[in-house]
Amino acid sequence: MRPAIREALVCQLAPRLLSWFGREQRDLPWRRTRDPYRVWVSEVMLQQTQVGTVIPYYRRFLRAFPTARALAAAPLDEVLRLWAGLGYYSRARNLHRAAQVIVAEHGGRFPRALEAIRALPGVGEYTAGAIASIAFGERVPCVDGNVLRVLARVHCVTGDVRTGRTRRRLEALAWEAVPAERPGDYNQALMELGSLVCRPTDPACGECCLSDLCEARRRGRQRGVRTPRKREGTRRVRAVAGIAWRRGCVLIARRPLEGVWGGLWEFPNCRPVEGETDFETLTRLFAEGFGLIVEVGERLVSLTHGIMHERIELAAYGCKVVDGRTKASAHVAVKWVRPEELAEYALPAPHRKLVLQQLTPSARTPARR
DNA sequence: AAAACGGGGCG
């Protein structure tokens, strides 16, 4: 494309997008505020998580922690509890740490400078741009997957958007196009268009406010901008969990802060060793990991949970404790709690499913043998 | 059941 033509195109983007956004934007809780703290919380929650899932979490989180100071003062356990089920728990840990940085280094006021925002734990280039433009009206872009796709199509950039050259080119185009007026609305419009209209597959060009400007569409190359990543297939793995009962309480254990599901609570579980029965696995797990002799009862439920390249098939069994003193080894804490208290603990999604299916009042208590 | 998706952190 000739520079003059590209410049004309770039100038058209903002008015088109702003007008479309004014008509079509969804009414979302975080669009009713410019409080940088709230914008930040919403942006972090929205990383890798859908709008519909985020809304109730956002409301609860802000009710519990209305300011950065409140968040900084809360125990991490409480923060994780309100995050439980959203996944990607390092986001919650970073949010908590960053709130403490805001209190310690910025007097509790959210920093305004892009560099200072960018320096907060868990805030990368994208999130910093989103906060700076939406909350502070700075003329900076925020480049997420949606934005990359829309810009790649509009300018018909067909290279792999994840490689350095193409990525830098698209970022340069993103910088150029941000308007001085309402940069935050413009950025949100671009992302909203990417998620609602200029979708990865089957883009709805017929209802796109940019379709007559879109170079990919002009050339019939809308699909050409996608460059799927090669990835090895997911493998299936089994895991067994034991819901151990003692005097009306069940045993949960807290994982170390580092690693997968850091700081979260879970039912004792592990992957069976080759050739071992579930019965043997659980007997060994409780003896070695928790100092308990248990009688393994009936299988309660099995469910699947995907993480990384693995599809975990989790089978849960009820267990009755017959002897032993509870201790932790791989965990940082263990606790016996009444089933109705489980809601007060941060459990990862698959263990929450176990609670819902087995331990809520409507579910039966496990048979004992 | 498999594949696609994607911000941030880190080496």
Place this chain on the structure above:
DNA sequence: CGCCCAGTTTT
């Protein structure tokens, strides 16, 4: 810069 993390959604 490129890989890894920890999931959900789409096909």
